[in-house]
Amino acid sequence: MKTTTVILDKKQLAHKMRRxxxxxxxxxxNEEEIIIAGIKENGYTFAKKLKRIVEKISPIKVTLxxxxxxxxxxxxxxxxxxxxxxxxDKSLVLVDDVLHSGTTLIYAVRHFLKVPLKQFKTAVxxxxxxxxxxxxxDYKGISLSTSINENVAVIFQTGKDRAxxx
Numbered sequence: 001m002k003t004t005t006v007i008l009d010k011k012q013l014a015h016k017m018r019r020x021x022x023x024x025x026x027x028x029x030n031e032e033e034i035i036i037a038g039i040k041e042n043g044y045t046f047a048k049k050l051k052r053i054v055e056k057i058s059p060i061k062v063t064l065x066x067x068x069x070x071x072x073x074x075x076x077x078x079x080x081x082x083x084x085x086x087x088x089d090k091s092l093v094l095v096d097d098v099l100h101s102g103t104t105l106i107y108a109v110r111h112f113l114k115v116p117l118k119q120f121k122t123a124v125x126x127x128x129x130x131x132x133x134x135x136x137x138d139y140k141g142i143s144l145s146t147s148i149n150e151n152v153a154v155i156f157q158t159g160k161d162r163a164x165x166x
Contacts, residue, residue: 036050037092067079089118094120128144
């Protein structure tokens with residue numbers, strides 16, 4: 001039988017997102033606009049939540065960008081919901097829900113490095129510490145050492161957001 005453990009409940013997740021939002025604001029205090037790019041699906045949901053919080057706590061205009069990457073074939077072309085000119089010479093935060101092996105994040109980082117950026121940071125809610133690539137999250141909600149057989153999932157459901165270990 002498969003057991004699940006709640007790692008972060010709704011209140012804890014909200015706290016982590018607020019803290020990450022303040023870190024983003026502090027790192028971009030002199031910026032008028034930043035880009036928050038979320039990796040589809042959950043990373044983009046997380047990015048939308050960060051956008052709302054950053055805009056609430058700061059005067060910074062946040063442009064949201066959806067990043068579409070084939071997680072089974074990450075070397076395939078990556079698409080974004082905004083044109084490269086929209087994030088050129090801007091501060092960009094690349095967001096995903098869970099940093100597992102680092103594969104998705106490193107290929108997404110590579111995509112954004114094709115244009116000059118003012119600043120580039122990464123944010124995740126859960127860092128699993130099982131990296132295959134030398135990639136790190138600049139902002140993270142929680143670091144978690146898990147066995148390779150365990151799965152971490154962030155579930156965004158209205159009123160029932162949570163992170164679980166399966």
